[in-house]
Amino acid sequence: MFRNLKFRAPVATIIAIASGIIMLFTYIFPLGGLRAFILDIVVIGAAAALLIGVANLTGVHLDKLRKGEKPVNSAALLIALGITFVVTLLQGYTNLYPASLPGSQWILTNIQMPVESTLMGILAITLTYAAARLITQRPNIFSVLFVLTLLVTLIGNTQFGLETGLGQTVRNFVSHGLASAGARGILIGVALGTIATGLRVLMGIDRPYGG
Amino acid sequence: MNLTNLVVIAAFAGLMVGFYFLNLRREGRRLRDIPSYYRLRGSVEVAVEDGTRIHVAIGRGDILSPHGAAALVGLSMLQEIAMVASESDHPPLATAGDGLLGILAQDTLRASYNALNLSASYEQSLGRVTGLTPFSYGAGVMPLIFDEAVSTNLLIGSFGTEAALITSAGERGQSRTLAGTDNIPGQAILYAAAHEPLIGEEMYAGGAYLGEKPMHVASLHAQDTIRWIAIGLIVLFALGGLVQGLL
Numbered sequence: 533m534f535r536n537l538k539f540r541a542p543v544a545t546i547i548a549i550a551s552g553i554i555m556l557f558t559y560i561f562p563l564g565g566l567r568a569f570i571l572d573i574v575v576i577g578a579a580a581a582l583l584i585g586v587a588n589l590t591g592v593h594l595d596k597l598r599k600g601e602k603p604v605n606s607a608a609l610l611i612a613l614g615i616t617f618v619v620t621l622l623q624g625y626t627n628l629y630p631a632s633l634p635g636s637q638w639i640l641t642n643i644q645m646p647v648e649s650t651l652m653g654i655l656a657i658t659l660t661y662a663a664a665r666l667i668t669q670r671p672n673i674f675s676v677l678f679v680l681t682l683l684v685t686l687i688g689n690t691q692f693g694l695e696t697g698l699g700q701t702v703r704n705f706v707s708h709g710l711a712s713a714g715a716r717g718i719l720i721g722v723a724l725g726t727i728a729t730g731l732r733v734l735m736g737i738d739r740p741y742g743g
Numbered sequence: 744m745n746l747t748n749l750v751v752i753a754a755f756a757g758l759m760v761g762f763y764f765l766n767l768r769r770e771g772r773r774l775r776d777i778p779s780y781y782r783l784r785g786s787v788e789v790a791v792e793d794g795t796r797i798h799v800a801i802g803r804g805d806i807l808s809p810h811g812a813a814a815l816v817g818l819s820m821l822q823e824i825a826m827v828a829s830e831s832d833h834p835p836l837a838t839a840g841d842g843l844l845g846i847l848a849q850d851t852l853r854a855s856y857n858a859l860n861l862s863a864s865y866e867q868s869l870g871r872v873t874g875l876t877p878f879s880y881g882a883g884v885m886p887l888i889f890d891e892a893v894s895t896n897l898l899i900g901s902f903g904t905e906a907a908l909i910t911s912a913g914e915r916g917q918s919r920t921l922a923g924t925d926n927i928p929g930q931a932i933l934y935a936a937a938h939e940p941l942i943g944e945e946m947y948a949g950g951a952y953l954g955e956k957p958m959h960v961a962s963l964h965a966q967d968t969i970r971w972i973a974i975g976l977i978v979l980f981a982l983g984g985l986v987q988g989l990l
Contacts, residue, residue: 560749574807578843585842585872589883592871601890648878655904658911662936669938678934715927718943722925724969725947726812728962731756733815737958738950739854740818740847 545736552734586613615639681706758965763958774963779939780952783921786895787827795894796833797824798887800909801848802900802924803840803880810901813925814844816947817899818851823953824897825855829864833892837870840880844900845872881905885912898922898937899946902929910936923949 551570558567590613593606620636622629629635634642663682666675687693688702732738766773790797801817804810821837828835829852837848849870856865873883885908888896896913898906902924910933913920922937923946924930933940941949944966951959 556752560745560752571807578807581842581846582875583842585839585845585875588842588845588867588870588872589874592868595868602886605886644876648876651878651882651908652904655907658907659932659935662907662910662932666935718927718930720970720973721944722947724966724973725816725944726809726925727752727755728759728966729812729815729819729947731752731759732950732958732962735756735759735958737956738815738819740815740822741850 544741545739548739548741549734549736552730556734586617589613612643755965755969758968759958759961762961762964762968766957766961766964774948774951774960777941777945777948777952779921779941779945780949782919782939783895783897784953786919786921787824790833790894791828791831793894794832795892797828797835797895797897798884798891798893798918799824799835799837799848800884800896800898800900800902801837801839801844802898802902803844803875803877804901804925805841806843806847810925813899813901813923813946814839814841814847816949818844818847820897820899820949820953821848822851822855823950825852826858829855829859829861834864834869836887836891836893838873838880838884838887839870839900840872840874840877842872842875845870877903877905878908881908884909888912888916888918893918896920896922898924898933899941899949901925902933904928904932907932907936 555567555570557563558570590610593609596606597603597610616636616639619629619634619639623635663679667679684698685702685706688699688706690699693699693702729738733740787797789795799817799821801814801821804812804814806814821835824835835852837852839845839848849867852869853862853865856862871887873887874880887893888909889912893913893916896909896918898909898920899922902909902922903926906922906924906929910920910922914936919939920937921939921941922933923941924933925946930940930942934942947966948959948963950956951963
């Protein structure tokens, strides 16, 4: 029944453009608490979307479980998701969930953080490999500069670098000088791209809402 | 009243409209070459012919923050790719690390299917939320690249360090990765880890290179004009400061 419940394209477009223009005007003209009021509504919508996201994740893995595609992984995910959801939900009711039992903070500290630290370790190896591969895959002056800067920065942060003063030089010249200047240049480009994207949405050229 | 904001936005919009009409009279798009986009077009065509899948990762940029613009670009490119590749045996797959972006990805795909009269073929699972934290998102995307016969990964959105996990999975799955992010550390990582990295504002040019819509091209010309004005002002103020210091 709900499958066919959808906004017609022009209606969605009009709502999106009107909301965007109103929000833009709240940043330019003093319109009282209108911006906060609209943002409050949107934040509630975003929270609902978070739940829909969890439902989507659950649906995908239930489907995988049903089809027998890597069922162990999907089952582990669904069990972990279910336990975390129930524990976090019940924690709000002290009469239902004793404080002596491990709660969501325990899950975060003892399960999620070690797993994410492990992924961070994998990331370090992955990045080292990627940097080493860069010279062979894209042999140009920028790749050489990238790898050289990486090596100088790494050596500058070792005991040797700190004792010889290389670390200080690297921090002053590379990190605070070259890197921050480059980052500002990139950020100007990103800011202009952000404005252009916003204006295209406001003009109805880009309609990332199925309109 | 913040008049500076109004002037900048009005000037930008005016330039976009001006370049739109100017470009209608001129022949050619007059855009600089970004080879990554030409290779992406090639990869999309090959994927359609080979019966392999294109994976579009929109990242986890909060749509309520400035990072949302990067996600909007990702959605725009998802739409362009879906319009070309949705009829293939393995239609494009979108992943997001945010509930709202997941809904928008599904909506974008559904709209593309409707436009192609393929509504019956659309599946909700083509737009997925794989995780809601940076690493859980990356970890959720990794197996998907192996399991779904992905030949091309397009990472367009807001990504941090987790992007390296996705590109490494692409590398092991022997799929090509084109990637851009609005995050500075993320860009450094993608420069080393992606096959085709997009630096700075290159990511925002995707619509103009893939879709060739006149207003996308006009917005790029407006961006270039404002950038040169900004460069001129920076140099002018720097010289002004220098002269003032010398006097």
